[in-house]
Amino acid sequence: MATQIPDLTLSTNPLSLLHKCKSLNQVTQIQAHFIKTQTHTPTFWVNKIINHCTLDPTPCSLNHAHLLYNQMPQPDTILFNFMARGYSRSHTPVQAVLLFVRAVSLGLVPDNYTFPSLLKACANGKALEEGKQVHCVAIKYGLSECEYIYPALINMYTACDNMGLARFVFDRIKERCVVTYNAIITGYVRNNLPNDALLMFREMQVGCVRPSDVTMLSVLSACALLGALDTGKWVHEYVEASGFDQYVKVNTALIDMYTKCGSLDDAVSVFEKMAVRDTQAWSAMIMAYAIYGLGRKAISLFEMMRKERITPDEVTILGLLYACNHSGLADECLTYFQNMKRKFGISPGIKHYGCVLDALGRAGRLEDACKFIEKVPKPTPILWRTLLSACSSHGNLELGRKALAQIFEMDQSHGGDYVIFSNMCSRAGKREEAIYTRKLMKDRGVMKVPGCSVIEIKNQVHEFFSGDCTQVGYLDLHRSVDKLFDELKLSGYKPDVSLVVHLDMKDDKKEVTLRYHSEKLAVTFGLLNSRPGETIRVKKNLRICGDCHSAFKLISLVCDRQIFVRDMNRFHHFASGKCSCGDYW
Numbered sequence: 073m074a075t076q077i078p079d080l081t082l083s084t085n086p087l088s089l090l091h092k093c094k095s096l097n098q099v100t101q102i103q104a105h106f107i108k109t110q111t112h113t114p115t116f117w118v119n120k121i122i123n124h125c126t127l128d129p130t131p132c133s134l135n136h137a138h139l140l141y142n143q144m145p146q147p148d149t150i151l152f153n154f155m156a157r158g159y160s161r162s163h164t165p166v167q168a169v170l171l172f173v174r175a176v177s178l179g180l181v182p183d184n185y186t187f188p189s190l191l192k193a194c195a196n197g198k199a200l201e202e203g204k205q206v207h208c209v210a211i212k213y214g215l216s217e218c219e220y221i222y223p224a225l226i227n228m229y230t231a232c233d234n235m236g237l238a239r240f241v242f243d244r245i246k247e248r249c250v251v252t253y254n255a256i257i258t259g260y261v262r263n264n265l266p267n268d269a270l271l272m273f274r275e276m277q278v279g280c281v282r283p284s285d286v287t288m289l290s291v292l293s294a295c296a297l298l299g300a301l302d303t304g305k306w307v308h309e310y311v312e313a314s315g316f317d318q319y320v321k322v323n324t325a326l327i328d329m330y331t332k333c334g335s336l337d338d339a340v341s342v343f344e345k346m347a348v349r350d351t352q353a354w355s356a357m358i359m360a361y362a363i364y365g366l367g368r369k370a371i372s373l374f375e376m377m378r379k380e381r382i383t384p385d386e387v388t389i390l391g392l393l394y395a396c397n398h399s400g401l402a403d404e405c406l407t408y409f410q411n412m413k414r415k416f417g418i419s420p421g422i423k424h425y426g427c428v429l430d431a432l433g434r435a436g437r438l439e440d441a442c443k444f445i446e447k448v449p450k451p452t453p454i455l456w457r458t459l460l461s462a463c464s465s466h467g468n469l470e471l472g473r474k475a476l477a478q479i480f481e482m483d484q485s486h487g488g489d490y491v492i493f494s495n496m497c498s499r500a501g502k503r504e505e506a507i508y509t510r511k512l513m514k515d516r517g518v519m520k521v522p523g524c525s526v527i528e529i530k531n532q533v534h535e536f537f538s539g540d541c542t543q544v545g546y547l548d549l550h551r552s553v554d555k556l557f558d559e560l561k562l563s564g565y566k567p568d569v570s571l572v573v574h575l576d577m578k579d580d581k582k583e584v585t586l587r588y589h590s591e592k593l594a595v596t597f598g599l600l601n602s603r604p605g606e607t608i609r610v611k612k613n614l615r616i617c618g619d620c621h622s623a624f625k626l627i628s629l630v631c632d633r634q635i636f637v638r639d640m641n642r643f644h645h646f647a648s649g650k651c652s653c654g655d656y657w
Contacts, residue, residue, distance in 0.1 A: 089102065090102060090120060090121070090124050091124070093124070096125075096130070096132050096133050096136055099121060099124060099125065099136070100136070102117075103117070103121055115144070118140050118141075118143075118144060118151070119154075121137070121140060122137045122140055122141060122151060122154045122155065122158075123154050125158065126155060126157050126158025126159075126161075127157075127158075128161070129158045129161055129162050131162070131163070134159065134162055137154070137158060138155065138171075141155055146178075146179075147175070147180075148180075149181060149182060149183050152171070152172070152180055152182075152186065153185045153186055155168070155171055156168040156171070156172065156186065156189035156190055157189045159171065159189075159193055160189045160190070160192040160193035160196060161196075164197075165193035165194070165196040165197040165199075166193060166194070166199050167193075168189065168193035169193060169199070169202045169205075172190055172206075176209075182209075182210075182213055182215065184215060184218050184220050185220070186215075187206060187209075187216075187220075187221050188220050188224040190206045191203060191206055191207075191221070191224035191225060191227070192224060192228070194206060194228050194231075195224075195228040195230075195231035195232065196231070198231060198232050198233075199232070200232035200234060203228045203229070203232060204237075206228075207225060207228075210225075217244075219249070219251075222242075222252050222255075223251045223252050223255040225238075225241045226238045226241050226242055226252065226259060227255050227258075229241065229259070230255070230256075230258070230259025230260075230262055230263060231259075231262070235259060235260065235265065235268075238255075238256060239256070242255075242256045248279065248281065249281065250276075250282065250283060250284050250287065253273075253276045253283070253287065254284065254286045254287050254290065257269045257272050257273060257287060257290045257291065257294075258286075258290045260272060260294070261290050261293045261294050261297065264297065266293075266295070266297040266298045266300075269290060269291065269294040270291065270294050270295070270298075270303065273291050273294075283314070285316055285319045285321065285322055288310075288316050288319075288322050288325070289321060289322060289325050292304070292307060292311075292322070292328070292329045293328075295307055295329050296325075296328055296329040296331075296332040296333065297332075298526065298528065298533055298611070299332060299334065299526060299528065299609060299610075299611035299638055300333065300528045300531075300533060301333040301335055301528065301609055302528060302530075302531055303528070303531060304329045304330065305338075307329075308326055308329075308338075311326065320346070320349070320350050320352075320353060323342055323343075323346050324350075324352050324353045324356050326339075326342045327342050327343055327353065327356040327360060328356050328359075328360075331356070331359070331360040331363065331364075332611075332638060333609065334607075334609040334636035334638060334645075336361075336364050336643075339357065339360045340357070343356075343357045349382070350382070351383060351384065351388060352387070354373070354374075354377045354382055354388060355384075355385065355387045355388040355391055357373060358370045358373050358374055358377075358388060358391035358392060358395065359387075359390075359391035359394065359395075361395055362392070362394040362397075362398060362642075363394070363398070363641075363642045363643050364642070364643050364645070364652060365398045365399055365643075365652055365654070365656070365657075366395070366399070367395040367396050367398065367399025367401050367404075368399065369395075370391065370395030370396075370399075371392065371395065371401075371404065374388070374392050383416075384416055384418070385418065386418050386419075386421060389408065389412055389416065389418055389424065390421075390423055390424055390427065392408050393405050393408060393409060393424055393428060393431070394427050396408065396427075396431060397427045397428075397430050397431040397434065398641075398642055398656070398657070399656075400435065400654075400656050402431040402434070402435040405427065405428055405431040406428060406431075409424060409427075409428045422452055422454065422455065425444075425445075425448050425451075425455060426454060426455055426458055429441055429445055429455055429458050429459060430462070432444060432462075433458060433459060433461065433462025434465070434656065436466050438462060438466060438471055441462060442459065442471060442474075445459060451478070452482070453478075453479050453482045453483040453486070456476075456478040456479045456482075457475075457479060457488075457489060459471070460472055460475040460476055460489065460492055460493065461492060463496070464492050464493075464495065464496050467496070467499065467500070469496055469497065469500045472492075472493060472496050473493075476489060484516055484518070485516075485518055486518070487518045487519050487521060488520065488521070490510065490512065490513035490518060490520075491513075491520055493509050494509040494510050494513075497509060521613070522537050522538055522590075523537065523538035523589060523590040523591070523612065523613065523614050524537050524538075524590050524612070524613045524614075525590035525593065525594040525610050525611065525612045526611050527594040527595075527597060527598050527608070527609065527610050527611075528609065529597070529598065529601045529602060530601075536590045536593040536594045536597070538588060538589050538590040538593075539585065539588045539589075546593075549593060549597060550588065550593075552596050552600055553587050553588065553596045554587065556596055556599070557587055557592075557623070559630075560623065560626055560627070560630065563626060563629075563630050564626065565622070565623060565626050567582075567586050567619055568618055568619040568622065569582040569583055569586065586619050589617060589619075589620050590612065591610055591612050591616060591624075591637060592623065594612075595608055595610055595627065595635060595637075599627075604632075605632065605633065606633070607633070607634045607635070608633055608634070608635045608636070609635075609636040609638075610636070610638070611637075612637060612638065612639045614639065614640055615640055615641055615657075616637055616639040616644060616657075620637075621644065621651065621655075621657075624637065624644070624646045624651070625646055625649050625650060625651055626649065627646070628648060628649060628650075629648055629649035634647045641657065642657060
């Protein structure tokens with residue numbers, strides 16, 4: 073039976089009950105009361121109900137609001153603004169623009185509050201062309217330079233991946249405030265341009281514009297994207313000096329930054345100093361242990377979290393599954409996955425399925441992994457890709473062929489799929505199938521993502537691409553790499569030429585190709601440009617290859633250096649000839 077609100081006849085002002093309504097049924101009871109009693113004009117109560125229905129809209133409440141809006145003979149600007157706000161927060165945001173076109177044709181005159189909602193709708197719908205049109209209309213009405221609209225314009229363009237136009241708008245602002253700076257800095261981070269975000273933060277300081285906690289969240293995200301520890305520590309000092317360390321979210325961002333910049337000790341220190349920890353803070357620390365391969369510590373922290381009666385969410389469980397996965401705890405991973413719904417009421421998402429599948433695959437339980445993926449409601453290419461990678465690691469060509477077929481039914485544009493399977497065929501002696509797979513990749517115009525690694529030296533970030541020798545200084549760097557690896561051979565290094573994908577290349581040429589992987593270039597650059605004994609930290613966009621992994625273990629021993637490499641999956645801490653992952657990655 074539907075829940076009813078209190079007897080409206082006993083209330084002098086039924087609208088005072090509107091904010092207590094938790095369902096559309098309750099809202100319509102109030103609406104029915106006004107229709108029946110006619111105590112107010114329709115315009116009065118329709119405004120109130122539409123406002124309520126669009127604050128936190130559901131498909132049903134937004135549809136009801138739209139029906140009421142359509143029944144108004146001449147809906148005014150305020151009423152339209154309610155509707156635009158509602159659609160901007162919905163799953164069909166671009167409907168706000170369609171409604172605007174109709175409203176303007178009927179004589180609507182927009183105001184300062186109209187365009188921010190319309191631009192937010194275009195941002196959420198990634199509707200760049202519609203956003204440009206809204207921008208033009210705002211100019212036509214003389215409202216494009218309103219303080220409310222500038223941040224909305226920047227946000228719209230950055231959400232639509234057009235930083236050029238976002239910067240164009242920003243540069244036109246004569247008096248920039250913290251809100252506009254936040255919009256452009258967040259945009260740079262969103263578009264994976266962390267260096268530009270940090271430069272904008274420094275400009276903000278030069279201009280004496282005081283940042284907010286939102287600013288610091290974006291700046292810390294930029295440091296995390298770069299893997300720039302020294303810059304991150306400087307930002308941390310600024311956070312403490314400015315009093316932003318009182319914010320739980322800022323501390324959580326600090327944990328994430330230190331984790332991704334290769335300093336787990338600093339992440340732990342921030343976590344332990346927090347006076348208040350919410351679910352997100354606990355989740356960030358659990359994920360930190362996870363990507364460093366410290367599964368038991370992550371589990372221990374999770375149990376401590378439960379004892380303190382902090383409710384886990386889907387991110388917490390994801391971190392826990394990730395920790396089990398990267399620590400070889402396949403059974404524990406399955407157990408926590410099975411408890412998600414039963415104990416914590418959390419429905420698994422595709423990433424949760426992926427963690428369990430990866431854990432089974434890494435453990436060599438390929439048949440179990442295959443049965444698991446077949447139980448997933450709607451398996452994605454990513455899940456089948458995970459199985460393909462596991463098949464490659466354990467040399468199961470038959471199951472790998474099945475996984476590739478499933479992937480190609482959904483997505484044929486990922487270069488890594490072709491490369492992995494072609495390598496599997498080569499190792500299995502299936503040369504013709506390997507050549508066919510490579511030809512298929514070429515015929516479909518699919519390109520492999522090039523390996524890229526970055527390293528921060530003296531507060532400057534340097535970027536390297538595998539095999540690239542076009543940049544200034546690369547020739548000298550290649551010579552240094554050659555010298556280093558010739559010396560490593562004397563200490564037992566043997567290049568794994570089986571990892572090189574070119575089928576007709578001789579072993580000596582394959583060895584040269586291995587030497588110039590981006591992470592090797594970055595680590596060698598770090599050795600040349602840092603003090604003896606100084607830790608080297610590198611970030612790579614792809615999974616670290618087996619040959620680089622073996623080489624870095626030896627370099628850490630021979631050169632007496634600690635080396636941190638953050639790849640697309642996790643951290644590797646090389647020290648004294650060993651890696652923190654225990655060669656399980």
